[in-house]
Amino acid sequence: MSMIECKKLSIGYDKKVVCKDINFEINEGEYLCILGENGSGKSTLLKTILGLNKPVFGKIILDKTISKNKLGYLPQQTDFQRDFPATVWEVVMSGFVSSMGLRPFYNKAEKSKAQEILDFLGLSKFAKNGFKELSGGQQQRVLLARALCATDKVLVLDEPTNGLDAKATAQFYKLLKTLNEKGLTIVMVSHNIERVLEYATNIVYLKDSMIFSGTIDDFRGSDIMSALKIGE
Numbered sequence: 001m002s003m004i005e006c007k008k009l010s011i012g013y014d015k016k017v018v019c020k021d022i023n024f025e026i027n028e029g030e031y032l033c034i035l036g037e038n039g040s041g042k043s044t045l046l047k048t049i050l051g052l053n054k055p056v057f058g059k060i061i062l063d064k065t066i067s068k069n070k071l072g073y074l075p076q077q078t079d080f081q082r083d084f085p086a087t088v089w090e091v092v093m094s095g096f097v098s099s100m101g102l103r104p105f106y107n108k109a110e111k112s113k114a115q116e117i118l119d120f121l122g123l124s125k126f127a128k129n130g131f132k133e134l135s136g137g138q139q140q141r142v143l144l145a146r147a148l149c150a151t152d153k154v155l156v157l158d159e160p161t162n163g164l165d166a167k168a169t170a171q172f173y174k175l176l177k178t179l180n181e182k183g184l185t186i187v188m189v190s191h192n193i194e195r196v197l198e199y200a201t202n203i204v205y206l207k208d209s210m211i212f213s214g215t216i217d218d219f220r221g222s223d224i225m226s227a228l229k230i231g232e
Contacts, residue, residue, distance in 0.1 A: 001028045002026070002027055002028075003026050003027065003063045003154055004026040005061040006023060006025075007023060007059050008058035009023070009057070009060065011045055011048045011053065012041070013053070016056075018208075019040055019208060022045065022206075024204055029180070030186070030202050031177070031200050031201045032187050032203070034190075034203075034205075034206065035189075035190065036206035036207060037206075049071075065153065070099065071154050072095070072149075072150040072156065073158075074144055074155070074156070076158045077140075077162055085131075087128055088127050089114070089118075089128065090131075091142055092117070092118060093111075094146060095148070098150060110149070121144065123138070123145060126138065136164055137164050140161070141172070152184070155184055155187070157189070158188075160176075160188065173198070173199055188200075197216065201215065203215075205219070212224055
């Protein structure tokens with residue numbers, strides 16, 4: 001089932017096009033990675049899917065079972081204040097805010113879901129700690145927990161391992177794969193092509209237009225893959 005469709009899409013800012021001719025679908029259960037050159041519009045595409053940017057042309061169609069405020073989003077590290085003055089529990093619970101409407105307090109189901117996510121990510125022992133006290137890898141898992149509180153359908157991530165060391169990066173990608181195997185649809189911008197080739201099911205590649213959309217196997221056999229010279 002198609003969760004998200006980009007149709008005749010052009011993206012950019014202030015009506016200036018950064019990337020055009022974007023046409024692809026994201027199906028339920030896929031692990032789709034968006035690759036491309038610097039400045040090709042990868043993060044802009046994510047923000048357009050999330051409704052944070054308006055399309056310059058074309059449209060994005062969401063399945064009726066999801067809405068923009070039901071997409072879990074983990075932004076680039078630079079977009080989230082690392083010395084945020086809150087506890088881990090407070091940061092994680094804030095993932096529910098967009099779906100609460102005018103309700104002022106978290107309900108029992110939300111608290112239970114947050115606790116289950118903290119347990120799954122191995123963060124329960126840090127719940128009362130200050131967010132800024134944690135290591136970079138721990139902070140990123142907290143932000144992942146926050147995003148998971150917002151969705152049980154689609155997780156959207158923008159360069160989630162930037163600034164993490166090799167061990168934290170490997171652990172984070174394994175977590176994402178486990179979540180995908182549990183049925184979560186993942187859409188991610190990444191520069192770590194080796195990890196993408198290991199875990200992703202589908203690839204979109206951007207330049208000044210979309211120049212590839214397909215399965216990971218098709219990408220491995222493409223001219224783009226040959227040009228990237230992975231492992232040399």
